[in-house]
Each structure stands twice: as structure tokens, then as C-alpha cells.
Amino acid sequence: MAKKKNITKDAIISSYMDYVLEHNENPKSVFAFSKHNNFEESKFYEHFASFDHIEKNIFERFYLNTKLILDKSEDYLNFDARNKLLSFYFTFFENLTANRSYVVYVLEKYKKDLKGLKMLSGLKHHFTNYIKSLDIEMIDVKQENIEKLQQKTLQETAWLQLLVTMKFWIDDTSPAFEKTDIFIEKSINTSFDVMDVAPIKSVIDLGKFLFKETFQMN
Incomplete structure (x- = not known):
């Protein structure tokens, strides 16, 4: 033996x-x-309580590996919030792509409703704290309660945006997932443009892209 x-x-x-x-x-x-x-x-x-615990830990590690890579980059550390978040997305999805077979297998059946998935709860905890750490500039209302609500709304919205991007990536059949890269750039830039009350062109551009891709995939 x-x-x-x-x-x-x-x-x-x-x-x-x-x-x-x-x-x-x-x-x-x-x-x-x-x-x-x-x-x-x-x-x-000694390490895990169950298989569910392993699955949760795997997605946490995708975040932790991403952050470890980013924190080693001097350029990243000097970026503003918009470019830090863009860098996070591109690096995070490189991590997912390196493990695509597993990620698609475990998420495919849940992709229509990833929001409440327990295996992603650890990832959500880390990611929403990351969003908070970016100190993204919001409208100054000088009301503590409203500012807390703004921050909570920002974190939840950012989490939903990440889930939407994960679903898009799961369905993406383009070479090297180049359409996901386009979607990331358009969606992140649109989010910041809206917060900056910038011209609505970015919103329209994203809407056209989403409509086109959804129509083609379906």
C-alpha cells in the first residue's frame, strides 16, 4: 500500500x-x-470544512492573485481610480481565462442569477472592499447618512457590474475574448463618465455595443 x-x-x-x-x-x-x-x-x-468551502476559496483566490500582481506594479499604484479599476478588471479576467474550463463549468448553470451565489460571497467581500479603497469621487452632499448610502450603492453597483461582465465573458466566443476586453473598457469608462456627469455619448456607445452583442449571441 x-x-x-x-x-x-x-x-x-x-x-x-x-x-x-x-x-x-x-x-x-x-x-x-x-x-x-x-x-x-x-x-x-485541516484546511476546508466542505467542497462548498473550496469553491468559495477558489474565487477568493482569483481576487487575491489579481491584487498581488497589481500591487507589484509601480505604474498601477500611481493610477487614478478609473485606471486602477480598469487594470483590476483586465488582470482579474486574465486569471479567470487561465482557469476558464473550471470557471465556466461551475458558473454556467447559474449565469442568469450570479448575484446570490454563495460560492461568490468571498469574492464579493474582497471586491466591494476594494471599490471602497479606491476613494472614487462622488457628488459632495455634506450629509453623512447620504454619503454612507452613496458609498454602499456604489459598492453594490460595482459588484453587479462585475457579475454582468463575468456573464458576458462566459458567453464570449471571440478570439482571445477580445469582445470582453472591449466590454470592460466601455462599461468602466461609462460608469465613471456618468459619475462625472460627462456627455452621454459613452452611455449610448455602450448601449449599442450591448444590443449588438446580445442580438448576435441569441
């Missing part, structure tokens, strides 16, 4: 993702999964 492996948290995550893609289903049990990968079941519980 082969000696049981001493397995790490990262190795469990990698093995779980591989298992899901190779078998086109989740493992039947922690016992079966541990046996399949030749490590003690107790080692699994």
Missing part, C-alpha cells in the same frame, strides 16, 4: 479542480476524494 501524502491547501484546491473537470461532477464525498488523491481525510479538514 502506497504511503499517504502530506498534502497542502493549494494542492487540495488543484486536485479538486482537476477532479471536477476530469469527471464532470463533484466528488461524491470527502472520503472518496481523499482516497482518490492518496491523502488522509483528516488532512482535508
Whole structure:
């Protein structure tokens, strides 16, 4: 009998993702999964409480890996809020694309309603805190309660925008997902233009793009 492996948290995550893609289903049990990968079941519980916990952790790691890359860039650290968010999006979706088979597998059946998905709750926590840290300039109303409501609304709207972009990316069949890149640039710029009360041209441009792509995909 082969000696049981001493397995790490990262190795469990990698093995779980591989298992899901190779078998086109989740493992039947922690016992079966541990046996399949030749490590003690107790080692699994040192890091995770369940398979749901792993799935949640995977999406958190997409955020954390993205932020780690960005924080190493001196250019990024000197960007304004708009360009920081654009950089975040492009880097985050590069992370998703590197793991596209897994991400599409676990999200495809939920893509019409990603908002309340538990596996994305950790990602939401990190991302909305990130939006708050950008100190995006809002209309100065000099009312503390209204300012708090503005900030909360901004965070929730930004989260919904990220989910919409993820859905667009899941459905995107263009080479190198170039249409997703276009969508990111148009949607982020439009959001900032609206907050800056800029001309409505960007809103119209985004609307035309969305209508065209939705019509073609359907």
C-alpha cells in the first residue's frame, strides 16, 4: 500500500479542480476524494470544512492573485481610480481565462442569477472592499447618512457590474475574448463618465455595443 501524502491547501484546491473537470461532477464525498488523491481525510479538514468551502476559496483566490500582481506594479499604484479599476478588471479576467474550463463549468448553470451565489460571497467581500479603497469621487452632499448610502450603492453597483461582465465573458466566443476586453473598457469608462456627469455619448456607445452583442449571441 502506497504511503499517504502530506498534502497542502493549494494542492487540495488543484486536485479538486482537476477532479471536477476530469469527471464532470463533484466528488461524491470527502472520503472518496481523499482516497482518490492518496491523502488522509483528516488532512482535508485541516484546511476546508466542505467542497462548498473550496469553491468559495477558489474565487477568493482569483481576487487575491489579481491584487498581488497589481500591487507589484509601480505604474498601477500611481493610477487614478478609473485606471486602477480598469487594470483590476483586465488582470482579474486574465486569471479567470487561465482557469476558464473550471470557471465556466461551475458558473454556467447559474449565469442568469450570479448575484446570490454563495460560492461568490468571498469574492464579493474582497471586491466591494476594494471599490471602497479606491476613494472614487462622488457628488459632495455634506450629509453623512447620504454619503454612507452613496458609498454602499456604489459598492453594490460595482459588484453587479462585475457579475454582468463575468456573464458576458462566459458567453464570449471571440478570439482571445477580445469582445470582453472591449466590454470592460466601455462599461468602466461609462460608469465613471456618468459619475462625472460627462456627455452621454459613452452611455449610448455602450448601449449599442450591448444590443449588438446580445442580438448576435441569441
